[in-house]
Amino acid sequence: MQDLGLTDLESRYMDEMQKIQQRMSEITAESDVNEKDVMVPLADVKETDTSIVVSMDLPGVDKKDVEISVTDDELRVSAKRQAETEIEEKGYHKHERSFARFERTVKMPVAVKGEEAKARLADGVLVVTLPKETVTSRKRITID
Numbered sequence: 001m002q003d004l005g006l007t008d009l010e011s012r013y014m015d016e017m018q019k020i021q022q023r024m025s026e027i028t029a030e031s032d033v034n035e036k037d038v039m040v041p042l043a044d045v046k047e048t049d050t051s052i053v054v055s056m057d058l059p060g061v062d063k064k065d066v067e068i069s070v071t072d073d074e075l076r077v078s079a080k081r082q083a084e085t086e087i088e089e090k091g092y093h094k095h096e097r098s099f100a101r102f103e104r105t106v107k108m109p110v111a112v113k114g115e116e117a118k119a120r121l122a123d124g125v126l127v128v129t130l131p132k133e134t135v136t137s138r139k140r141i142t143i144d
Helices: 008-012 014-037
Strands: 043-047 051-057 066-070 074-089 092-107 118-122 125-131
Touching: 043 092, 066 118, 066 125, 074 125
Parallel strands: none
Antiparallel strands: 043 051, 051 125, 066 074, 074 092, 118 125
16 A cells, blocks of 8 residues: 555555445436436526516427426426337338437526516427516605
8 A cells, every 4th residue: 555655544444435435426327317317498588577487498399208397486497308219111010119208397586476477499409488576556655
């Protein structure tokens, strides 16, 4: 161990350090796989006088495979895309399948009325319109 520049005390823990390093590598590899399984769709958030409009890219997703939930300050969208094709060419079959999951959470810049939200999915783009909570009129206060 002196070849590595380690003292006797440090060399006693070398096996444990190697086990920890191996486990950290395994954990990193596992998390990389999980992150690759879920796609984060691109989103645009636009504020108008009366609502927040969120547009999100969900290519190839059917509306029955989309779940949307809203709280006062957050919009959460999760979706899955499944495609299966079967092609017969010159005496053999080709059967291909693909699967993708999408998840995205968007913080709302202002409070919204989740119960009045409306969503539309067309041409691979999800558009969610969320009416803003009404703000009571503001009164200007003058300083005496």
